[in-house]
Amino acid sequence: MTSPTALAEAADRRWHLLATALLLIACKAGISAAAVLAEPPITTYLDWAEMATALAALAVALWLLFFKFMKVPAHLRHRFLNMEGFVASTIQKAFKLSWLVTFVALTILAPASRRFTTIPGEFFMQSLLALMLGVFSVAFFLMNASGEEDEGPIDA
Amino acid sequence: MHEVELHNRIRVFRAEHRLSQSDLAEQIGVSRKTISTIEVGRFVPSTTIALLLARRFGVPVEEIFSLEQSN
Numbered sequence: 314m315t316s317p318t319a320l321a322e323a324a325d326r327r328w329h330l331l332a333t334a335l336l337l338i339a340c341k342a343g344i345s346a347a348a349v350l351a352e353p354p355i356t357t358y359l360d361w362a363e364m365a366t367a368l369a370a371l372a373v374a375l376w377l378l379f380f381k382f383m384k385v386p387a388h389l390r391h392r393f394l395n396m397e398g399f400v401a402s403t404i405q406k407a408f409k410l411s412w413l414v415t416f417v418a419l420t421i422l423a424p425a426s427r428r429f430t431t432i433p434g435e436f437f438m439q440s441l442l443a444l445m446l447g448v449f450s451v452a453f454f455l456m457n458a459s460g461e462e463d464e465g466p467i468d469a
Numbered sequence: 470m471h472e473v474e475l476h477n478r479i480r481v482f483r484a485e486h487r488l489s490q491s492d493l494a495e496q497i498g499v500s501r502k503t504i505s506t507i508e509v510g511r512f513v514p515s516t517t518i519a520l521l522l523a524r525r526f527g528v529p530v531e532e533i534f535s536l537e538q539s540n
Contacts, residue, residue, distance in 0.1 A: 321500040398503035399512040
């Protein structure tokens with residue numbers, strides 16, 4: 314992977330894998346939040362689903378680390394991590410949107426957690442995590458899905 | 470209030486140099502998606518990418534990118 318474009322394409326794929334891993338973690342947190350409120354035997358199914366999403370997230374994270382990052386030559390890693398482009402810019406926009414939504418949700422959930430004292434705090438924490446990571450990854454995929462264009466003519 | 474939009478002539482220069490988006494991406498070291506989104510105005514490139522494009526086409530940056538008024 315020494316060609317500049319191969320490095321740029323790999324950097325783009327890295328962001329997609331990161332967003333995929335974070336989406337899986339968001340699903341895991343969402344299932345975890347649901348499990349707090351659920352009753353048996355639903356909790357058993359939710360525990361299995363939570364474990365499955367956690368393992369899937371771990372698999373994607375390991376794939377990202379070992380097969381996408383480690384195979385980049387050491388002298389190109391700094392460039393790989395700081396590669397500019399459309400996908401890198403959408404990841405920043407998705408992070409900003411996620412932060413904004415999380416901040417708004419915090420201002421709503423903080424008083425709600427005091428009002429609904431029968432609901433464990435873990436529910437609010439897991440819900441917030443699911444929201445934060447879910448908004449980030451969904452926003453990222455949506456922004457990228459609409460960014461693909463045809464190559465167009467090259468005749469003068 | 471007048472707003473300005475960034476217009477570019479990358480498609481024109483690409484046609485003159487008979488380059489595909491992939492060829493151009495390869496030559497300046499970015500992904501093809503970056504080139505395609507710059508061309509359609511979805512992505513405003515960094516100064517570095519703009520200068521790399523200008524260097525590849527052998528023209529000043531102002532010949533590729535320009536600001537145009539829009540109401």
